[in-house]
Amino acid sequence: NAGVTQTPKFQVLKTGQSMTLQCAQDMNHEYMSWYRQDPGMGLRLIHYSVGAGITDQGEVPNGYNVSRSTTEDFPLRLLSAAPSQTSVYFCASTNAGNTIYFGEGSWLTVV
Amino acid sequence: GEDVEQSLFLSVREGDSSVINCTYTDSSSTYLYWYKQEPGAGLQLLTYIFSNMDMKQDQRLTVLLNKKDKHLSLRIADTQTGDSAIYFCAESPNTGGFKTIFGAGTRLFVKA
Numbered sequence: 001n002a003g004v005t006q007t008p009k010f011q012v013l014k015t016g017q018s019m020t021l022q023c024a025q026d027m028n029h030e031y032m033s034w035y036r037q038d039p040g041m042g043l044r045l046i047h048y049s050v051g052a053g054i055t056d057q058g059e060v061p062n063g064y065n066v067s068r069s070t071t072e073d074f075p076l077r078l079l080s081a082a083p084s085q086t087s088v089y090f091c092a093s094t095n096a097g098n099t100i101y102f103g104e105g106s107w108l109t110v111v
Numbered sequence: 112g113e114d115v116e117q118s119l120f121l122s123v124r125e126g127d128s129s130v131i132n133c134t135y136t137d138s139s140s141t142y143l144y145w146y147k148q149e150p151g152a153g154l155q156l157l158t159y160i161f162s163n164m165d166m167k168q169d170q171r172l173t174v175l176l177n178k179k180d181k182h183l184s185l186r187i188a189d190t191q192t193g194d195s196a197i198y199f200c201a202e203s204p205n206t207g208g209f210k211t212i213f214g215a216g217t218r219l220f221v222k223a
Contacts, residue, residue, distance in 0.1 A: 042215040044213075099156055103153055
């Protein structure tokens with residue numbers, strides 16, 4: 001059972017570089033989202049999507065872009081990485097029953 | 112805005128019961144969750160409760176909801192070292208779950 005798959009698991013970037021975190025789910029979920037996890041702050045919503053072609057901003061969207069060209073994929077792009085974006089990133093998908101399924105996380109360090 | 116608060120740390124002895132508490136502010140919350148995160152892993156749903164329920168029991172886990180006080184608790188009976196993890200309380204006001212609000216997580220330490 002693949003569930004939600006995120007890549008890469010670890011990444012080090014230099015300030016100003018761009019990169020894309022990939023996320024794919026094989027459960028045919030309509031809803032997908034990206035969170036970042038920082039110490040003592042829980043999970044904060046970056047962007048989310050309610051279906052292919054539809055995205056919206058979450059709580060902390062600045063510096064990130066998303067797209068949803070297919071139901072399965074929801075990539076997160078860092079346009080110009082900053083040290084403040086050092087975090088653990090989780091992709092998630094959910095069904096109408098409201099259970100959220102998380103990927104295993106992507107550890108990003110910006111130096 | 113909506114907020115979910117929980118203590119950051121809890122330490123218990125193996126075999127004792129653990130009680131992790133959470134308060135939330137959104138009175139329209141429909142779904143309340145407990146997630147578990149083990150080191151280096153993503154979050155896994157432990158259990159959830161609908162806002163029209165007071166209690167839910169699932170093996171060693173008991174969830175209590177006091178809707179009047181907006182207080183949610185998770186009790187783990189006979190706590191084991193394998194229960195050491197971060198436990199996140201979360202609430203969602205709607206279906207779909209993509210606007211779920213998470214607490215900062217309670218790190219549970221289980222001493223042998």
